[in-house]
Amino acid sequence: MSEAKALIRPDRGEDAIAIHLVNKESFSDFAKRLSAGQRAVLAGQKFEGAGYQYAIVPDGDSWFVVSGVANPDSLSSWCLAKLAEELPEGIYRLASESEGAGPGPAMFGWITGQHRFTRYKSEDKVQGPRVLLTAQVGQIDAQVAEAAAECLLRDLVNTAPEDMGPAALEAECERLAKAHNAELTVVRGDALEQEYPMVHAVGRAAARHHAPRLMHLVWGDPAHPVLAVVGKGVCFDSGGLNIKPGASSRLMKKDMGGAAHAIALAGLVMDARLKVRLHLLVPAVENAISGNAFRPGDVLKTRQGLTVEVDNTDAEGRLILGDALTRASEENPDLIVDFATLTGAARVALGPDLPALFARHDATADEFLAAGKAHDDAAWRLPLHDGYREYLASDVADMANSAANPYAGASVAGLFLDRFVGEGIDWVHFDTFAWSPTPKPGRARGGRGLGLRASWHAIRARYAP
CATH class of the missing domain: 3.40.630.10 (Zn peptidases)
Incomplete structure (x- = not known):
């Protein structure tokens, strides 16, 4: 339980890498708000907003993530799971949290995506952790328990x-x-x-x-x-x-x-x-x-x-x-x-x-x-x-x-x-x-x-x- 709880934390305003969620329909409007260089980075990674597709985009001295999901307004348990498996170690938050749209059920996949069975491994090469911040504090305990x-x-x-x-x-x-x-x-x-x-x-x-x-x-x-x-x-x-x-x-x-x-x-x-x-x-x-x-x-x-x-x-x-x-x-x-x-x-x-x-x-x-x-x-x-x-x-x-x-x-x-x-x-x-x-x-x-x-x-x- 403690290991799972460490991967989802209440958002207290600390620095975090933003994750922007789009789908194929909304991606073009999102891309219009980016610089030409950022659009070129997305094009270079062949990002189109498909489900489980993601890209890392530079932003001055930092960077953000763009991830494709079926419906940015209604996340399933697995929408963020691939990100949790593959992103670099760090602290993240959904950009949509500023509009009140938190991860909800996707907290479950954020945790299970990082779980590995390593009992018999002589060397553990698992990268992480990736920590997700959320303002949906009331949902954290239930999602972590599941x-x-x-x-x-x-x-x-x-x-x-x-x-x-x-x-x-x-x-x-x-x-x-x-x-x-x-x-x-x-x-x-x-x-x-x-x-x-x-x-x-x-x-x-x-x-x-x-x-x-x-x-x-x-x-x-x-x-x-x-x-x-x-x-x-x-x-x-x-x-x-x-x-x-x-x-x-x-x-x-x-x-x-x-x-x-x-x-x-x-x-x-x-x-x-x-x-x-x-x-x-x-x-x-x-x-x-x-x-x-x-x-x-x-x-x-x-x-x-x-x-x-x-x-x-x-x-x-x-x-x-x-x-x-x-x-x-x-x-x-x-x-x-x-x-x-x-x-x-x-x-x-x-x-x-x-x-x-x-x-x-x-x-x-x-x-x-x-x-x-x-x-x-x-x-x-x-x-x-x-x-x-x-x-x-x-x-x-x-x-x-x-x-x-x-x-x-x-x-x-x-x-x-x-x-x-x-x-x-x-x-x-x-x-x-x-x-x-x-x-x-x-x-x-x-x-x-x-x-x-x-x-x-x-x-x-x-x-x-």
Whole structure:
């Protein structure tokens, strides 16, 4: 948080380099106000006012920046992100601040554009910082908190799986609990097998230092409505005995991206002191292979009492979430939100940038979709179609963990989870990628929040103090 806060400061009138925002339509009028030499500099840099295009222009003994944006009067989260990544170290302000038009949501991208994951770099060549001054003092804390949560999420996902196993996720939950005076319970070993049998079954093959566990953090006034946040914490997914091929295994360190989203969201909720009784549940496992790995054909007990036939050990995330969602439902929550890097089917359908959103209630889905659209974190709703429930039928158990056909994989996974959410409970499920395969301004290649800000703004609108 402190690192993020250092990049946005209240404007107290100190010297700063001006950033002028234009688009293709307004650029010609702006250029008329410049000297012939300054126009020549812009022409030499082939500046035309296109989005993410920028130029540095001399101005006597100093210089200023001209940057292209889609709409100078309505900035998105990413409008200033490329500037934050590439400008020289220094202190900047928007020229439009003098007319009352500050950066607003673009503060988020100014911070995330400068964030780098350098844990394993022997030499850090990151330039900076670039500090942005703004008169919009009332917005700084909220934008900084969101950006810090996003940066935390990215760091968790980017960390190598040997260093981000179940114990490391536990340590992160412990840090969060201490920071907010919350109560943390961790269930492991024999108790895990009894209380959360599917979590234990999926994680039991891992080495001892990556042993499975479930973290349950509780915070807030018991008189307030219960908000349950659940995140899939598969710290590495080999696929189990249905082992993944090499190309599919390469990014499986990010299979705890759901847990990273849940932890980041819980931190935002507690920072803002929303009027909720928060329950954060993170089932953490490594889906490993050894002599005691769970098998295709095994029938698992569940916390809820259902039995589940294992059709595919690579459909393990829904198993651990099933037990966690059962536990969350026992609190009679007003709302459950879960995050999981759950299915390749969602990525085939929607690509890397759009998380799939599932919800029982249309009004709730609309809340989250609108919040995402308004805050540059769009999601796309997919159906919980009752007709596909039959795909999870089993000849020997109450249900199977995956379908025998390739159809509607994301919806079928959502329907599996739906069986473990209590009847009548308002529930939202994000099937998220948690990853940027291609770098964009403010979104480096690697871990990325997809559904975090949509959820945060929808929840804040419901439960603001």
